[in-house]
Amino acid sequence: MYLSRDVMNLDLFPPEPSAATRPLERLLRVSRIYLEPEAGLHPRGRDILARFPDAERVEVRSHWNIPGLHGNEGNVESWNRIKGSTLVLGMKKTMRFEPNGRSADFLPPSAANGCVMACAYCYVPRHKGYANPVTVFVNIDRIQAALRRHAGKLGPKREPNLVDPRYWVYDIGCNSDCSADAALSDNVRDQVRLFTTLPNAMGSFATKFVNRELLTYAPQGKTRIRFSLMPHAKAKLLDVRTSPIAERIAAIDDFVAAGYEVHLNFSPVVITDGWQAEYDALFQELDDTLGAAAKAQLACEIIFLTHNERLHEVNLGWHPQAEALLWRPELQEAKVSQMGGTNVRYRTGMKGQLVREFIQLLERRMPYCRVRYAF
Structure with missing residues (x-):
């Protein structure tokens, strides 16, 4: 399906917000909320429902399998409309912690899944079918209790690693963007404040959205935010419905x-x-913009594109322009993921040279920026 210029401008690249705009107003105007009955009775669920009093409420048996929403190929054409109008409330049932070792030591039970943004390379839609609105898990009390128990059993971090020299790091945003989630509920605020009470642990999340409400959370150095960045022109095409790169740098x-x-x-x-x-x-723009305090604590992670054939087919239905950059068979080879799926990445040998070249560029302009890992 080809998207006309008018549709592209309306759905993919909404107008810049005014200073008075609430954080998600230009991206999410909730008109329908799917909810598990128990989620609607939970205090956090009631609070979220009160934020959107005019939204239609549709009770569902499971937040994961909603007829007509998940797995519906016809939703490809409505990809961004669904993201911009639909919210799901559910209960987190499985409290599983997965070892990571790169962005974090552990991936804890997530407090949300999905995103109001629509980055063309995002891996989450692979698991949720053809529509990927935000699901907020309202039982944050259980999630936090599980985090406290897990960190308590670990005890102090006795040996530094590539993740952090002092703290066990938990990535609280591996399935969503916490900066956007914070505009929907107090879950993220509660998580940031939880880590200030855990002597051996800190939280972490990557973001492509600038939400200045987070500046009031008083993290006390116990939450790491990783601002995702790429060249401006590529972000305009690939980082759909996100904060502009210049706004992220300025924050x-x-x-x-x-x-x-x-x-x-x-x-x-x-x-x-x-x-x-x-x-x-x-x-060079980063070096010119960042102050001394930011530079003194700066580190980065470098991740070259991994794409997915199924996601490629989905993307062709709503944003084929992005696939001209993402799907490059002449440069890519098949790779079986840890989850057993077939992905594609830049070819072995060539990719190693690309990583070295990237690091050399970074070191020349920003020698103070430590590379935590690159692959």
């Missing part, structure tokens, strides 16, 4: 001043002609 000093540890997430690195010059300009 870094403020979040450091507010008590967050702020890292950079160069992800995904997408290879096109002239990519070196684009990233060199991005690094």
Whole structure:
């Protein structure tokens, strides 16, 4: 399906918000809420429902399998309309902690799944079918209790690792964007404040959305925000419905001043002609913008694009322009993921050279930015 310029401008690239706009107003105007009955009775669920009193409420047996929403191929054409109008409330039932070792030591039970944004390379839609609105898990009390127990059993972190030298790090945003989630409920605020009470642990999440309400959370150095960045032109095409790159960069000093540890997430690195010059300009912009305090604590992670054939087919239905950059069979090879799925990544050998070249560019412009990992 080809999207006309008018549709592209309306659905993919909404107008810039005014200063008075609430954080998600331009992205999410909830008109329908699917909810598990128990979620509607929970205090956090009642609070969220009160925020959207005019929204239609539809009770469902499971937040994971909603007839007509998940797995419905016809929803591809309504991809962004659904993201911008639909919210799901559910109960988190499985309290599982998965070892990670890169962005974090552990992936804890998530307090949300899905996103109001629509980055063309996002992996979450692979698991949720053809529509991927936000699901908020309202039983944050159970999630936090599980986190306290898990961290308590670990005890102190006795040996530094690539994740952090002092704390066990939990990625609380691996299935969503916490900056956007914070505009829907108090779950993220509660998580940030929880980590200030855990002597051996800190939280972490990557974000492509600037929500200045988070500046009031008083994280006390116990939450790491990783601002995801790529060259401006690529972000306009691939980072759909997100905060502009310049806005993310401009926010870094403020979040450091507010008590967050702020890292950079160069992800995904997408290879096109002239990519070196684009990233060199991005690094120079960062060096010119960041203050001394931000630079002193700065680190980054570098992740080259991994794509997925099923997601490629879905994307062709709503954003084929992005696939011209993401789907490059002449540069990519098949890779079986840890979950058993078939993905594609840049070819072995070539990718190693690309990683080395990227790090050299970064070191020339930003020698103070420590590389936590790159692959």
